[in-house]
Amino acid sequence: MATIEERVKAVTARVLKVDADKIKLEDSFAADLGAESVQSIELVAMFEEEFGIEMEEEAALSVETVGSAIEFIADVCKQQGVEA
Amino acid sequence: MRLVLLDIDATKRRNFDPLSLSRPIWELRCGISSLGEKLVARCKPAQTAAFVVDYLVPTTRARSKWPVNDVASLDGDDLLLVSARLKADALDALDTGGPSTVLTAQDGEVLCAWIRKEDLARLKKASIAELLASACAAFRPQVRDLPVWNYAWDLVLANPAQLTKDFAATGKSGIEGSIEEPGAIRGSRKDVYVAPGCTIHPMVVIDASNGPVYLDQGVEVHPFTRIEGPCYIGPKCILLGAKCREGMSIGPMCRVGGEVEESIIQGYSNKYHDGFLGHAYVGEWVNLGALTTNSDLKNDYSSVSVVLDGKAPIDTGSTKVGSIIGDHTKTSIGTLLNTGSFVGAMALLLATGKPLPKHIPSFAWFIEGVVSKGFGKGKLYETAKTAMSRRKCQWTQADQDMWDAVFALTAPQRDEAVRKGRKMMARQ
Structure with a gap:
């Protein structure tokens, strides 16, 4: 089963149309991967769909890097009792 | 006489969504004035008071010239209680010179009620719901097909x-x-x-x-x-x-x-x-x-x-x-x-x-x-x-x-x- 990191990178690659292998943990969604505001909203929605979780949108949208997103999602999964 | 406008039916008021989400129905417009202004113009009351669903009370109070959800306004004068959904012309059906009367829709919703000051003493009025229930028990409501606004x-x-x-x-x-x-x-x-x-x-x-x-x-x-x-x-x-x-x-x-x-x-x-x-x-x-x-x-x-x-x-x-x-x-x-x-x-x-x-x-x-x-x-x-x-x-x-x-x-x-x-x- 894919790890949270692999799944976050796969979703990010699909939404932002970038190569998953080239996504680094320190990459900023906006500055490095080119996410515009609408795509940020789409990313949040797609992470929710991928992991079966509900994220508080303002907190989720304040996450800036891929690594932070992985930690944030792992935390939400734990809080909501979702196995990731 | 005191006119009391009512927008307290949490279910029926949702038919005016999304406009009624943030205001009482009586603030909605039709023609030159609002529905509330039309009811006031038709009744020419000495005073007006209003009751609305709880979550709208503070914002309604802030912009209303009338007392809002104040139970003190349910005493001390003849009361004409009117649903904000009632069309102003429908008040012709009510004899405000006569005895206390309650007119309801088929489903029992009070559309308007005329309660004489001297009858108020024997009614419960700790809340608007209690007053309406008490009036219905005391005055045998008449079911009428009165014209109302149903939707935005x-x-x-x-x-x-x-x-x-x-x-x-x-x-x-x-x-x-x-x-x-x-x-x-x-x-x-x-x-x-x-x-x-x-x-x-x-x-x-x-x-x-x-x-x-x-x-x-x-x-x-x-x-x-x-x-x-x-x-x-x-x-x-x-x-x-x-x-x-x-x-x-x-x-x-x-x-x-x-x-x-x-x-x-x-x-x-x-x-x-x-x-x-x-x-x-x-x-x-x-x-x-x-x-x-x-x-x-x-x-x-x-x-x-x-x-x-x-x-x-x-x-x-x-x-x-x-x-x-x-x-x-x-x-x-x-x-x-x-x-x-x-x-x-x-x-x-x-x-x-x-x-x-x-x-x-x-x-x-x-x-x-x-x-x-x-x-x-x-x-x-x-x-x-x-x-x-x-x-x-x-x-x-x-x-x-x-x-x-x-x-x-x-x-x-x-x-x-x-x-x-x-x-x-x-x-x-």
Whole structure:
């Protein structure tokens, strides 16, 4: 089963149309991967769909890097009792 | 006699969503005045009081000249209790010189009640609900088929006739503002009232040949505007080369351009640019982006249905119904709204080039063709604060508390739409 990191990178690659292998943990969604505001909203929605979780949108949208997103999602999964 | 306006039926008032989410039904407009103003004008009470659902009490109190949800107003005078949904003319059915009387709808809802002061002593009145129950027990309610407003589109459909009636009731006529030449008034000048402080630029046509035109104080009309009666333009509105077709009621401080027909705009909203708005009811603080257009007629001329709850369509019985748009909603340039669209309050719509779904929940961010949670309500509140400050109005803690309640109230519809949106996004 894919790890949270692999799944976050796969979703990010699909939404932002970038190569998953080239996504680094320190990459900023906006500055490095080119996410515009609408795509940020789409990313949040797609992470929710991928992991079966509900994220508080303002907190989720304040996450800036891929690594932070992985930690944030792992935390939400734990809080909501979702196995990731 | 004290008139007591009632908007306490939490279920029936939802038929006026999204407009009633943020205001009592008696503040809704039809013709020149609000439903509450019509009831007051009809009853001519010595005093007026009002009762509304709990979450609307602080904001209603802040802008009302009447006591709101004050049980002290249920004593000390003859009481005429009236549902805000009751049409003013229906009060003819009640004899306010006679004994205490309760008139109800078939389902038992009290539509109006006349309670004499001397009868109040034997009624329980710790709350409005208790008083109504006590009055029903004491006076044997009569079931009557009284005319009521059932849905927001009822107000839109009744608007042209109500405008003509209200204009006659004002007794106003004539030009008290300034009209710059060249311009034209078609029809009788008796059917036109231009209030003091109005400025009508050159090249404006006021056509009162099919109904009266009432321009309230401080209205500014820019060149190449055509205003067809019956029509009411509220205080300090600006018309920007607009094609104002018949049957329009526009509340205060609006900016209106493009083509508008048989619609009601509550107030403080902008439809600055080109685009068609027909048979619509638009709330307050709405901004319709350039070229936002609504359909109000189906291609097969069949009656229009509206989906109020996100699930079941309601047949309006009318072939002409446009959009119902809640307060603080913003549309992007080029937004296309389907016939009979429900657009919730505090929603943000980004056009896709296609007509949007017929139901957009409150607080929804409609982006990339689906409903999402967007940047959340905090960002919407920030925008609302900015929009209000531009018109010298203040966003208060009471406003925020009220909108928080609306957010919770509308969560089921929104959450379902967001779930569907996520699935659609994932398939793309």
